[in-house]
Amino acid sequence: MTACDDRSTGVSWAAKEFETLDLGDARLNRRAVLLAERLAQKPVASIPNACQNWSETVAAYRFLSNEDVNWDDVMQAHWQASEQRISQHPVVLCLQDTTELDFNGQQMAGLGPLSYEAQRDLYLHPTYVVTPDREPLGVTNAWTWAREFKSADGTRPGALESTRWIESYERVAEQALRLPQTRHVCVCDRESDIMVRLGRALAELPADLVFEADEWKAAFILNKKPVLKAVSELNTVLPLIAQLGGFLARKGDGEPGVESIWPGMQDVAVFVEGLRYARQSGGI
Template sequence: MKLLEANPYRNCDLGDKRLTNRAVLIAEALKVKYGHPLSEIFESASDLKRGYEFFSNPKTTFNKLTQPSFKQTAQEIYGIPIVLAVGDTTYLDYKKILEKRDDYGPTGNGGNGLILHSSIALDPDFGQPLGLLWEKFMSTMLGFLTVIAAQLLRMTYLHRNSPHSSAELVLTKIQMDVLLASTPPKQKKQIQLTVDWAIKAIARLGGYLEHRKNSPIGIQVLWRGWLELETLCQGWLLHENLKSIY
């Protein structure tokens, strides 16, 4: 399965098929426009209203949203003799926000906000991330974002550990076509469709300066590039649909 291709939220058990369908749509929207205000993420006022209703619905908990991703990781690591489960804690400090929220709490050193506990499965030989094992948190929104972040982390380490593997491991054909079309003409003759090419091409979309050859590609620039790639792919598909009309 290609990284980031499947939408795990199709398997969410939220007690209502309509909520599951809404989770799938929200995940697709966030994947393209992460970091934007919700009013820009959703295409219409009705979608924005349903988004707010989804996040405030007591059925759409963080645990229910993340369970399909954890099960997917469990399936992928099944049969591997040794897997490292590495835990980490992230502190989200909102002490500058004057209005206190019910789910906020002390984060240490006078901070006030949220605490996220995560565990990720790693290959013991190369440190390659294999997916999220579990997370403990209270925010519905982060139930979407942490899954995307973990998958991008997998891509980052795959670039380090298996740069010469085929780009088809991480990209769909449309994504590769878009990256090829956006490649400067002088570089197209030297292209080899590997993971190394794919990650560098995505990073360039995110502002990576290729002349700084000793600078590793970080997850933030990869995330920005991924968002830009998803936007370009949407435009590509719209153009293909337009051609089919005429």
């Protein structure tokens, strides 16, 4: 047993984590649990080195090559267990970023280029959830893809890769609706330009999906515009916030970028903080 096993019941951590796993065959379920245990014990080892004998190794490769088993079928049980853990916390941090799966130049089908066209690997974009005290709660979503190779004209066909940030945010938002008692904080690096991408992808959705009422109303007040009674749309609020950060909103200027949205958000945050302090002190 490992340090993470439940010694009171004799149940391994993997058996508990994948308790709801259903791959359509009990043997596949057991193999998935055993493989998770072996790889967790030696996370940097190859599959033959992680397995304890040759029969385990052969069975592991047979499991991984089974076309009836998809990665998201295996992850489904982990996602459910993770959501249960998340529900026990008032605030969680949902960290999303992209990493490269480097297969060391091995020749196999389904790989694509990375930073250089000569590389043959995959990209992975997971959402990893932790508590503010850095306690890990699980991976709740993941994108994996192989880039298309560039065409003769230098362009790269295929799906727009930046969509991964919006897709991941949408999954976080969906989980937040299921767990209203837990506040989900989505954390991204600057590559995401999350406000810009949200404004473009979800423009017609109500602003209160992203902003609190005081925040989107502040965008109107600071621009000296009358506050609408109904919740405004994102594509109305974001340009107002960007104007606070220097966006001129002239005809032909196009959509605002992160350079103007983030300074505008700082002005909104200061205004809202002052507003709430005034309320608490009885000034409003």
